[in-house]
Amino acid sequence: MKFSINGVAGSGEPQPGQCLRTFLRDQEHFEVKKGCDAGDCGACSVLVDGALVRSCLYPAVRADGAEITTVSGLGTPEDLHPMQQAFVDHFGFQCGFCTAGMIVAASTLDSTDDLPRRMKGNLCRCTGYRSVRQAIEAGVRGDPPRPAPGCGVGDSPNPPAARRVVTGTEPYTFDLAVPGSLHLRVLAAPHAHARIRSIDTSAAEAVPGVVLVLTHENTPQERYSTGRHEHREDDPDDTRMLDDVVRHVGQRVAAVVAESVAAAEAGCRALVVDYEVLPAVVDPEEARRPGAPLLHPDRTPADRVDEAGRNVVLAVHGGHGGDVDAALAASAHTVSGTWRTSRVSHAQLETHGAIGWLEDDGRLVLRASTQVPFLTRLELARLFGLPEDRVRVHTARVGGGFGGKQEIFAEDLVGWAVLRTGRPVSYELSRTDEFQRTSVRHPMRVGVTLGSTADGVLTAMKVDVLSDTGAYGNHSRGVLFHAIAESVSVYRCPVKHVDAEVVYTNTVPSGAFRGYGLGQVILGVESAMDELAIELGLDPFELRRRNVVRDGDPLLVAQHAEPEPDLVWGSYGLDQCLDLAEEALARGNGVEPPPGWRVGEGMALALITTVPPFGHVAHAAIHLEPDGTYRVDVGTVEFGNGSQTVFTQIVASTLNTTVDRIVLRVADTDAVAYDTGAFASAGTAVAGKALHGAALDLRAQILSRADGVLERDGVRTAAGLVPFAEIGPLTGTGAEFGEQRSLSSNVHAVRVAVRPETGEVRILQSVHAADAGTVMNPEQCRGQVEGGVAQGIGSALYEEVLIGEHGEVLNPVFRTYRVPQMADIPDTEVYFATTSDTLGPYGAKSMSESPYNPVAPAIGNAIRRALGARPYEQPFSRDRVWRLTQPRIMEP
């Protein structure tokens, strides 16, 4: 058939059944993205003869004779379409994976009336939509381009990749044609718990195009964890690449590697697996009862599984300050409740995956969608028995992660298949694979009992947590430790006690997710604080002020009487956050509730350490070229967190240069010696600090060669300008080990309206105050806050991965798993405390995980005050809220 793409005539025959999306990508139009392949997300939007369609559901044969326009046909980096310009100017993206489809859809608008409804077909997981909305409004109006922003600290320069992202020319993981690449697909387990008696691979191997079938019989059988940390001993060794025991529906059973995706899929269908079905347990409470089916009976504490005989990965029991029950009994007031949180999917738009190949010297190279290239390399080298320097892992731009890519979900199979076949291999997960086989937020049951004096001073605090890690323990220990850390230590209270356990169940594994467990326990603690405020008749802000830790206070978790030695108050901003949020809520925003709806206000706070405990390492190097270019090597990954922009600002500020003179190379195990990775909000606090060190080192070296003032083109000395050609080349290096940690704080406040007849919740005003230290890039930092808040609203009101009675995921697509749309997310007023951190570069702190944490409890508290009844189970969906309005069907 014949067609034209972006004005260029072409011809070609689609495969039978091929959709336009993959057909366009086969023509190397990689700007056409995939978020779902099911019509739900809009990432694949293109114009066919001017009409906006989703190319993933559009049969390719229909494009015969058509003119197709993708985002790259609208404009180029040098000559942007007005809508593309507007997305640059208004920071209308973070990871940018939704942006191509978003801009194509927006380019068809002639008015911004009812924008949320018109844009309802385009999902964005990162931004929270405010910046997208403003960009579209500006694009439809045709605003002139914004004057070039400064690039110093405190300015808001655009991300270095901005013009490429909005034109679809910035490559992501799979936006690379690898000639001769094989394709890998995985057979998913149909049972929640089973032993594989045998796998007959003969029919699969006979499928034309199938090159290799992998099962537990021909893959490394050493155990590891998909979760990655600086110390591999943080996670239990309970996972095999391919195991002969299936522990959740959707677990990988075997992998087929073939010349085409269709052949690999046909190969998977041809596998014959004989299962011995075992009893399964899907309820975490049941899982730790005697007699429950055991998931990993042979693991021991040496594997970091505390009590395999009770399915318990980690148990933390302890307290300080005396007997908590006695202290509660002696308290003037006590409140108590049990909260439940749901499984939440990261729903980052770019699914997991990797492409691998061998270099000429036989070195294994993986291009992966990961937040942790260095940690992945270490573990794969270990698993494959290779020296570390025989494996290279790098990333392109990563289309969102939120913690879900601090895991190995594809790289192991791809790496092994490359080693076995000697050929390039590619494996891209589908959206349903994401739901069934990657990870979710740990669902938790959180019991909180608080005691206080008549004046509202806390006397005792008792926290009981049961966390469900699903079939594997990746991140479960770290998440549990973190969950019961700052949520408890933020309050001064003489007696604290915690009972916390995380258990295995035969369900999709839980893993790392923005907030890392804190949000779940904060829901319990902050809701209980709100109950206490109601009981005492005290303003909730006032109750917090009476009890929060103050500047310099020790931070005490329940299980230890001593604070952790590496924690320091680099700066204290919690007091300012409380004030800012309270004032903004009191000011209001003039939005009225619809008639008949009930209104309530709620708030909650959250504290978080800026760096994970036990170290987080980053190396950085800056090379000065004779022409005044600075080549910057940093290990950490850009996945929408904005770290590249901040790095540019740090270099530009310290070396007094401009953005066009800075060339970044990131996220490559070849770039620098080592980098722990982009997680735990460490981009600015750790990698940024290492880079700042490198910049200072280089600056000192330059000035030692020519004494004067460092300028863009050389050093201005008394004798005139000494050009860099006479100074360079030089290299400055820096390293940071995250030995000390500071604290960031966040306060969220909302006014909501609830419609008692239906349980519908509408957020009338949303306010967020954050202490990020020195705000390096205000626009970008605001975007991080808005994105975290949007995910918080999603968890609070809509999102829940449902598990059926046989352990299967019931809603493994975006149609039934509800990621918030533009219409669901109100604008949030964002305020920053003015503090300057003594640890971070330029006084900055991290701000990417923490905004999530206080949102759901603030909304729950507001619903409680609107209805007089409290929701205990997240999400606070319509029917749950409606049930609260019904007499006698109240929850515990």
Place this chain on the structure above:
Amino acid sequence: MRPFAYDRPDTAAAAVAAVADRPDAAFLGGGTNLVDHLRLGIADPGLLVDVTSLTSTEIVDIDGGLRIGAGVTNADLAADPRVRARLPVLAAALLSGASGQLRNMATTGGNPLQRTRCPYFQDPASACNKRVPGSGCAAIGGATRNHAILGASEHCIATHPSDMAVALAALDTQVRILGPDGGRTLAFTDLHRLPGDTPEQDTELAHGELITAIDVSYPRGRHAYRKVRDRASYAFALVSVAAVLDVVDGTVLDARIALGGVAHTPWRAVRAEDTLRGGPATEEAFAAAAEAELADARPQPGFDGGNAFKIPLARRTLTATLRQTTPRETA
């Protein structure tokens, strides 16, 4: 997704013959439902016969109404000035569903024939009588949020997901069909069927029967469409209501009402209509109509309290929609 053959015959009759000949053939409209099902592995046709360019893509005037070609896209239909002016309930229903990109692709013939969004139906690993007759129904006692409260059977409790079909069910609508043995016309309310013990059959269409057009008459009265869903936009309805009420001097002369999200069919609310017809258009009458319609509603047990919440939700949504159609109150 398995490979399949694709055919675009020259005439509708040839398309009908091509599908009728092969048990594993299917018509392809916009593909927004069918292509998705191919990918999910729950539809597996060996041959797809493209009918978008064979059925009419025109909307023509007929006596007292419109004839809508089966190939007309949902976007074009919702934008048609005659539809906006005289069938606002249909325009509103269309605009409340899917997204602009999808409406540009979805067709008038395909939309009413889209299949249920029951999560177990969509999961090839679950037991489902609709997908595999006799395999059981995993939804019963499971996640029943999106399931029926009216007309369900012990074999299937699924609901019909379309918004457009709810409006068409409320209106006076005829479906024009071409089959291997010639043409016939069916009232839209007779197109869909209750599950009974053959839930694998969604409709009364035989294999190979093609929808060529849909005829809709202009009703008298004021229109309203309401959809309650889990998100502010872009989700299938938990409950939806289409209503057209002809009220003169406070008396209901005629009422046309259908409910979505509650049954295996777009549910024509005959009892509510009967209760209202000839009576006053008052709040009490609306409540009584809703009461009557839902008198036989049965909740499905399941996770999280099952779907009992939908019965009062449907009652309230019905009352609120009726209120919206009466001139004295602007909603």
